[in-house]
Amino acid sequence: MQKKRGVRFGIVEHPATWAIKNDDDLKKYIDRLRRYPVYIGLQPTDLGWSKNFSPQLLAQLDYILMDPQRVPMKNGEILSIWKFDTYVEDTNEFMARYMDYTMEILENEPLTIFGWPLFLPVCIARDYYTLWTAERMKQIIMATKKRNIAIEINDMSHTPHEEFINMAKEQGLKFVFGSDARNQIAGRLSYCKKIAKKCNLTKEDFYVPERIVE
Amino acid sequence: MKRRTFIKKSGMMLGTMAVSPVLGNIDAIHENDFPLMDLHVHTTRQFTIEHVMDIAKKKRCSIRYC
Numbered sequence: 035m036q037k038k039r040g041v042r043f044g045i046v047e048h049p050a051t052w053a054i055k056n057d058d059d060l061k062k063y064i065d066r067l068r069r070y071p072v073y074i075g076l077q078p079t080d081l082g083w084s085k086n087f088s089p090q091l092l093a094q095l096d097y098i099l100m101d102p103q104r105v106p107m108k109n110g111e112i113l114s115i116w117k118f119d120t121y122v123e124d125t126n127e128f129m130a131r132y133m134d135y136t137m138e139i140l141e142n143e144p145l146t147i148f149g150w151p152l153f154l155p156v157c158i159a160r161d162y163y164t165l166w167t168a169e170r171m172k173q174i175i176m177a178t179k180k181r182n183i184a185i186e187i188n189d190m191s192h193t194p195h196e197e198f199i200n201m202a203k204e205q206g207l208k209f210v211f212g213s214d215a216r217n218q219i220a221g222r223l224s225y226c227k228k229i230a231k232k233c234n235l236t237k238e239d240f241y242v243p244e245r246i247v248e
Numbered sequence: 249m250k251r252r253t254f255i256k257k258s259g260m261m262l263g264t265m266a267v268s269p270v271l272g273n274i275d276a277i278h279e280n281d282f283p284l285m286d287l288h289v290h291t292t293r294q295f296t297i298e299h300v301m302d303i304a305k306k307k308r309c310s311i312r313y314c
Contacts, residue, residue: 040307043300044287070297073287099288149288186288212288220289221303227280236281
C-alpha cells in the first residue's frame with residue numbers, strides 16, 4: 035500500500051554576510067530544519083562562497099542550488115538581473131558576460147542544481163528566443179551534463195522553455211521544480227507542471243535528493 | 249416523479265458523489281507522472297517553516313506522485 039504523500043519541500047537560505055555568515059550560522063540553520071520533513075539546501079549568490087564553510091558541515095546539506103543572477107560587468111559593477119530596473123546598455127556584451135559567468139558557476143562552483151536557467155533581465159526579455167541560440171543552450175547543457183548538475187524549472191520566471199528542456203532531456207539531464215516562493219504560493223508550481231507535462235517528463239527525469247523525507 | 253425513478257436517480261447521483269474523490273485521484277495519477285517537489289522555497293519572518301508545513305499538510309494526497 036502506498037504511503038500518503040503530497041508535495042514535498044526543500045528550503046534554501048543564502049550563504050552571505052547578511053544571512054548565513056559562517057559555520058555557526060549554518061549549523062543552527064541545519065539543526066533548526068532537521069526537525070521538519072523538508073530537504074535542506076543553500077542558495078549561494080556569489081563565486082567562492084564555500085570557502086567560508088567547513089566541508090563537513092556542507093556535506094550535511096541535501097543540495098546546493100546556485101543561479102547566475104549577479105553578473106559581474108566590465109566596470110566592476112555587479113548587475114543584479116532579477117531587479118525590474120536592471121538596465122542593459124549593450125545586449126551582446128551582456129550576453130557574453132552572462133555566459134562567461136554561467137560557465138564559471140557550472141564548471142567550478144560546488145552545486146547540485148542550476149537555478150533560474152536562461153532567465154533574462156526584463157529590459158531584454160522580449161528577445162528571449164533570439165538571444166538563447168541553440169549554441170548557447172548547448173554550451174550550458176553540456177557543462178551541466180559534465181558535472182551531473184540538475185536543472186531547475188523555475189515557476190517564478192517561467193524558464194527554461196520547452197526547446198531547452200527537450201534538448202536537456204535528450205542529454206539525460208535531470209530536472210527539479212522551484213517556485214522561489216516566500217509566501218503561500220510555495221508548492222503551486224503551475225508553470226512547472228504545465229511545461230513538464232508538455233515535455234512528457236516522467237519521474238525518471240527528475241532529481242530527488244538522496245535523504246529520505248517522509 | 250415516480251418513487252422508483254426517484255430512488256434510482258438519487259442512488260446514481262449519490263454513488264457518483266461518493267466515488268468522485270477517488271476518480272479525481274485516478275485522474276491525478278494519469279495526468280502527471282512526476283514527483284511534486286518544490287526545492288526552492290525561502291522562509292522569512294512572515295512566512296515561517298510552520299507555514300510551509302501547513303501547505304504540505306493541505307496538499308497531502310494519497311498517491312506517491314501527483
